[in-house]
Amino acid sequence: MSTIKVNKIENTSTTDGGISIDNAGHVQIDGQQLPTAGALSHRNLVMNGAMQVAQRTTSATGVTTTGYKSVDRFKANISAMGTYTISQSTDAPDGFSNSLKYEVTTADASPAASDQVAAEYRVEAQDLQHLNYGSSSAKSLTLSFWVKSDVTGTYSNEFMQADNSSKHYSFSYTINTADTWEHKTVTVEGDTSGVINNDFGEGLLIKWWLGAGSNFTSGTYSTGSWAARTAANAVSSSSPNFASTVGNEWYITGVQLEVGSVATPFEHRSFGEELARCYRYFQKSYSYGTAVGANTTDGRYYFLIGTTSDAANKGGSVYLGTNMRVAPTTNFYNDAGTQGVIQIPASTVTPLLLKTGVIAIYVGNTTSREVAGAWTADAEF
């Protein structure tokens, strides 16, 4: 067999486009990088990476605690370090419509030792088995994302493996220019000694640090290899404190994690496809655009539509739209958005079943012909 050795193939009349082959043998066609490993489709291991889906609310104000606040699948990790508005923003780079935005509303310029603020994403373990982690054939991963902030500097970040005592891989990115969208990539070598369990638990955690106290900055920060994690080594002491000033903003979108050693163009998926994927982790009875807990009849779900007003024990069930990751934590709301009660009858409920595919409740002895109220089901990490 013959081999043609060439770095680039072009049309005879132009130097634009064509096929380029770099020294590692990776191929670009008309400037677009091709994958170096894995499939051509379904490459992105991150759900909702374009921040299209925000089931809970598009804007959460006064955020001071950890949780899923706005866009689906991205968790805020906040411990006593400032107050934020966390939202689904329409400020985005070309080719995107949304981003996840943190805005400081109460600053913390001098964090205590254990304080922290970060954004996190978790990949389910069974979705990572093709990486062959824990074997000699462990595959590299490449993370790419768009980011923008008015706080410039070099930020610390981590990958962590929950199945291996939070073994971590630190990486940094730099905001070079304030208030300007910048595209960042990092390639993570495959971990040949850390097995990711084939289950529905947390496989990989990606953590974008935005601020940290000395418990996380006092050690030796080292990037570029998998290592046992010590909290003190998690963040560089020179990493910016995003929480330092009211009004500071940090945006992220276009988050893509893929097998291989190069970042390929973002794999845009339809809104419907991303929403369907997010249902594995969070579902609600409200219409998509209605925030959870809103003062509205919109979320009202009829567990039972009866024909008799005779006093009797009544209840009902919900067959969930898709099987969830685990049996979900479930909450109920009346029309006013009060947690823990339903609208008809105006009472508390008792769960009978909270399973990955079904929720069932009863309300006891009631003359109400219907049993109705809003609900949420949460199976996030």
Place this chain on the structure above:
Amino acid sequence: MELNYKLTAEDGFVQRLTDKAFIPFDVGNVDYQEYLDWLEEGNTPQPADS
């Protein structure tokens, strides 16, 4: 906000009183894991309504 829990009339669930959410006893549920940690610290949930 300090965590506190209450047992329910049916076995297999506990109610988190801070937000009134019901947590199933599923080892993969992170809220259940948090409840187990809370128990390990020596705390006791409130009894179910009789």
